[in-house]
Amino acid sequence: MTQYLLQISLAGLAQGSLYALTALGLVVIYNASTVVNFAHGAMGMAATYVAYVLISQLHVPVPLAFVGAIAAAFILGAVVQALLLERLNGAPILTQVVVTLGLFMFLEGVLGLAFGYNPRPMAPPIAIAPVTVAGLVLRPQDIVQLALLVALGVALAALFGATKLGLGMRAITENTYAARLMGIPVGRVLGTAWGLGVLLAAVAAILAAPTTSVTPNMMDTIVVYGFIAAILGGFGSLVGAVVGGLILGVIVNMIDAFLAPELAMSIVFGLLVLVLYVRPDGLFGRKAVQKV
Amino acid sequence: MPRYAVTVPVVIIAAVLPLVLQLIGERQVYWLFVVSEFFVFAIVAISLDLLMGRTGQISLGHSGFVAVGAYTAAILNARFGVDLLGGAFAGGSLAAIASLFLGVPATRLRGHYLGIVTLGFGIAVDQIALKWDALTGGDQGLHLHRPTLLGLDVGTPVLMYYVALIALIVATLLVWSLTRTRLGRAFAAVKDSEIAAAAMGVPVASTKVVAFVCSAFLAGAAGGIYAFLAGFVAPEDFGIDSSLLFFAMVVIGGMGSIPGAIGGAIIVDAIKNAAATVSGLSLAILGGMIVLVVLFFPGGLKALLRRHAAKRTTLDRTRNATVPLDA
Amino acid sequence: MLEARGVTVRFGGLVAVDRLDLEVPDTGIFALVGPNGAGKTTLINALSRVCSIASGSVRVNGTDVLELLPHQVVSAGVARSFQRAELFPTLTVLENLLVGLHSEMTTGLEGALMTPSTRRQEKAARVRAERLLRELNLWELRDFSPADLPYGHQKLLDVARALISEPKLLLLDEPFAGLTEAETPRLLACIAGAGRRCAVLMIEHHFELLEGIAERVTVMNFGRKIAEGSPSGVRRDPEVLRCYLGTGRHGQAETAAC
Ligand SMILES: Nc1ncnc2c1ncn2[C@@H]1O[C@H](COP(=O)(O)OP(=O)(O)O)[C@@H](O)[C@H]1O
Ligand SMILES: [Mg+2]
Numbered sequence: 034m035t036q037y038l039l040q041i042s043l044a045g046l047a048q049g050s051l052y053a054l055t056a057l058g059l060v061v062i063y064n065a066s067t068v069v070n071f072a073h074g075a076m077g078m079a080a081t082y083v084a085y086v087l088i089s090q091l092h093v094p095v096p097l098a099f100v101g102a103i104a105a106a107f108i109l110g111a112v113v114q115a116l117l118l119e120r121l122n123g124a125p126i127l128t129q130v131v132v133t134l135g136l137f138m139f140l141e142g143v144l145g146l147a148f149g150y151n152p153r154p155m156a157p158p159i160a161i162a163p164v165t166v167a168g169l170v171l172r173p174q175d176i177v178q179l180a181l182l183v184a185l186g187v188a189l190a191a192l193f194g195a196t197k198l199g200l201g202m203r204a205i206t207e208n209t210y211a212a213r214l215m216g217i218p219v220g221r222v223l224g225t226a227w228g229l230g231v232l233l234a235a236v237a238a239i240l241a242a243p244t245t246s247v248t249p250n251m252m253d254t255i256v257v258y259g260f261i262a263a264i265l266g267g268f269g270s271l272v273g274a275v276v277g278g279l280i281l282g283v284i285v286n287m288i289d290a291f292l293a294p295e296l297a298m299s300i301v302f303g304l305l306v307l308v309l310y311v312r313p314d315g316l317f318g319r320k321a322v323q324k325v
Numbered sequence: 326m327p328r329y330a331v332t333v334p335v336v337i338i339a340a341v342l343p344l345v346l347q348l349i350g351e352r353q354v355y356w357l358f359v360v361s362e363f364f365v366f367a368i369v370a371i372s373l374d375l376l377m378g379r380t381g382q383i384s385l386g387h388s389g390f391v392a393v394g395a396y397t398a399a400i401l402n403a404r405f406g407v408d409l410l411g412g413a414f415a416g417g418s419l420a421a422i423a424s425l426f427l428g429v430p431a432t433r434l435r436g437h438y439l440g441i442v443t444l445g446f447g448i449a450v451d452q453i454a455l456k457w458d459a460l461t462g463g464d465q466g467l468h469l470h471r472p473t474l475l476g477l478d479v480g481t482p483v484l485m486y487y488v489a490l491i492a493l494i495v496a497t498l499l500v501w502s503l504t505r506t507r508l509g510r511a512f513a514a515v516k517d518s519e520i521a522a523a524a525m526g527v528p529v530a531s532t533k534v535v536a537f538v539c540s541a542f543l544a545g546a547a548g549g550i551y552a553f554l555a556g557f558v559a560p561e562d563f564g565i566d567s568s569l570l571f572f573a574m575v576v577i578g579g580m581g582s583i584p585g586a587i588g589g590a591i592i593v594d595a596i597k598n599a600a601a602t603v604s605g606l607s608l609a610i611l612g613g614m615i616v617l618v619v620l621f622f623p624g625g626l627k628a629l630l631r632r633h634a635a636k637r638t639t640l641d642r643t644r645n646a647t648v649p650l651d652a
Numbered sequence: 653m654l655e656a657r658g659v660t661v662r663f664g665g666l667v668a669v670d671r672l673d674l675e676v677p678d679t680g681i682f683a684l685v686g687p688n689g690a691g692k693t694t695l696i697n698a699l700s701r702v703c704s705i706a707s708g709s710v711r712v713n714g715t716d717v718l719e720l721l722p723h724q725v726v727s728a729g730v731a732r733s734f735q736r737a738e739l740f741p742t743l744t745v746l747e748n749l750l751v752g753l754h755s756e757m758t759t760g761l762e763g764a765l766m767t768p769s770t771r772r773q774e775k776a777a778r779v780r781a782e783r784l785l786r787e788l789n790l791w792e793l794r795d796f797s798p799a800d801l802p803y804g805h806q807k808l809l810d811v812a813r814a815l816i817s818e819p820k821l822l823l824l825d826e827p828f829a830g831l832t833e834a835e836t837p838r839l840l841a842c843i844a845g846a847g848r849r850c851a852v853l854m855i856e857h858h859f860e861l862l863e864g865i866a867e868r869v870t871v872m873n874f875g876r877k878i879a880e881g882s883p884s885g886v887r888r889d890p891e892v893l894r895c896y897l898g899t900g901r902h903g904q905a906e907t908a909a910c
Contacts, residue, residue: 135614150605260444298452502766510740
């Protein structure tokens, strides 16, 4: 039984790493621009189609295709920031959130028109058979996911902690107007943050693709779990997003194994509401300070 | 209502439409249903506009409240023979209770939490309706009895058309009156400036919850009416896709305006019906329209129409606008 | 009317208001001056419960204000205006004033039914708002959105919205900042009128304006009270002169406001 529990938790952590990557991207974007990007999953999905087209139609080698897709994701994020969000500078947050929702619908619809809703297969990046260690089955894919999460998490922490970009982002979060006066290139910093955030969504989507297949709504479930993971983590903390995502992955896998997989979202959602009653700022969040 | 010049002709046209369809004679029942369905959707759009346009709160799961209302009405009707009025009222009430449960934690927090929580709610309602088949009929759905209203049989397409039309008029009047009185002004105050609203004595958090509950009640009541109109409810009627349609109605129509919400409902419903055969088409069009509206026509359809009407009156307005303070 | 003792407000490590005492009698106009970032807005925010107070006590007419939630302050007789006129652009000018009467009215959801009591309340509130609009010469603008008004009119409306609840203590944050020469006298008359009925605590940099109307001026710098007295007396205070040197004579270049 403990073996089985361990196995499920391990698979849950691997699944949770996708939620964590998605949540990380959401938090990076939110921290810089205070916008919750509802097009997050759709943008990651669009990047996966780039990988799909590169691999199966242009026969580009798989690693190169992934690099291309991730670069495309970064550009997509930066372009969306420059073309849509920058124009709404100073508009109420609601307006900015509405535009990301419109973008979500647009991307899903356009890719549905272009490729149809039939799932397209995507081979796993590593085709090695699972190995058994101490009675636990380790799928290489799972290991890659967790390793990537750790690597990207550490890289982000270093980027925001120790570089001018991180400093600029914090200054903008604090006070965009003052940051502009201080000569911080606000547009460029925000564009980078959006690019990085969408890049993280694309990594999650590409990693998910072998199991979900490539479809316009492949990210719908994952991104909702990503939102929930970000809220559990206090919507603002990178560590919180990672921990929230991993915990959520384990919970979802437990529900799938022991309760009712078809009610997983409902149960998780019920838990989220309960958490919000007890800990309004998430499991790790600090209280948000409002400026007058 | 002010502007009788617009509303009176619109209501008259809506009232004689069944006669016109009768005269044309072709596919009358189908068109009656399409327009009646639109009336119900317009009620949902008005309810969502009360929340989004008036109070500045977002909901991405409004079809969840419609579903709660529709299933409540259907179950009460199928099991206990509850009539349309009772079904709509019970549906609205249960949706309101659900929204209270969600709204209390979510509206206290940063604005986007409500968007995410309602998104989750919409998905959860769908899943539960499918799973709990003893109550809801699962994916088989649930049939209703022939609709009655206060003892009268309203089970014909024409009568249901008038029921839906009257429901839309009543919903419009209720929301319009609400926005013209103390509570409705508080909704707008909370949207525009929470700090100033609080300084004027408006309790910000509970006002948001009240707006959310009002909105959910209306959406649930519309769901109850929808169940009687369709005669049948099934989970696929209330997915996230229909939540996005309601969202699109409010944005495209122009947030914070009842005529805007109704106009948005016309546009979105027409696009949905016209583009139904090509999957992805209506989503792409509506998503593109939302982005364009937000960027280039922030007031939506309402502002476009008003700009046209305003051309004549700008002159008087500017003359008034410059009354000096020390006159 | 107002009795504040040892009021201290902190933002992280910054002490924005530092152990400040302030007393204001039942009527009259009292001014708060000081260079940019002195903590004047923060003090008003603290008195109106927008900011929480680290230590100290605030009593208005005997009521402990710190016990109240932000939206209850107005019922205790404290109304305020904002440095950058925080109006409600969704509503009309008239409706903005009606929000000022929110806590005096009781209509809730029954407003949707336009019950007789709703109609009665609305009528009475409208009569009051319309009277005030006529007094302030804003009557013609009643159906406009405040967003379409010139800035001076917006500031006037902001003060009017605070005034309409007939507060016992009126807190005004730089009501004259941004007004033109022509717009000033009407607002001045309005505030002078209020000062005869209630206590007005007003942030204002122009000593010329204060000379005629303010009974007492409290000067703040770095969160502390550095001088207090009549407008002309305070103006000659050496410490006050020193802190104004370099900020410009009136220290009006407000940018980072609370
Ligand atoms: N919400 C806030 N968070 C952090 N610091 C603040 C906040 N509000 C004001 N401050 C700081 O407190 C000090 C006093 O500001 P303020 O009261 O606005 O000054 P004044 O109105 O006298 O110009 C300033 O240093 C300002 O930067
Ligand atoms: Mg100030």
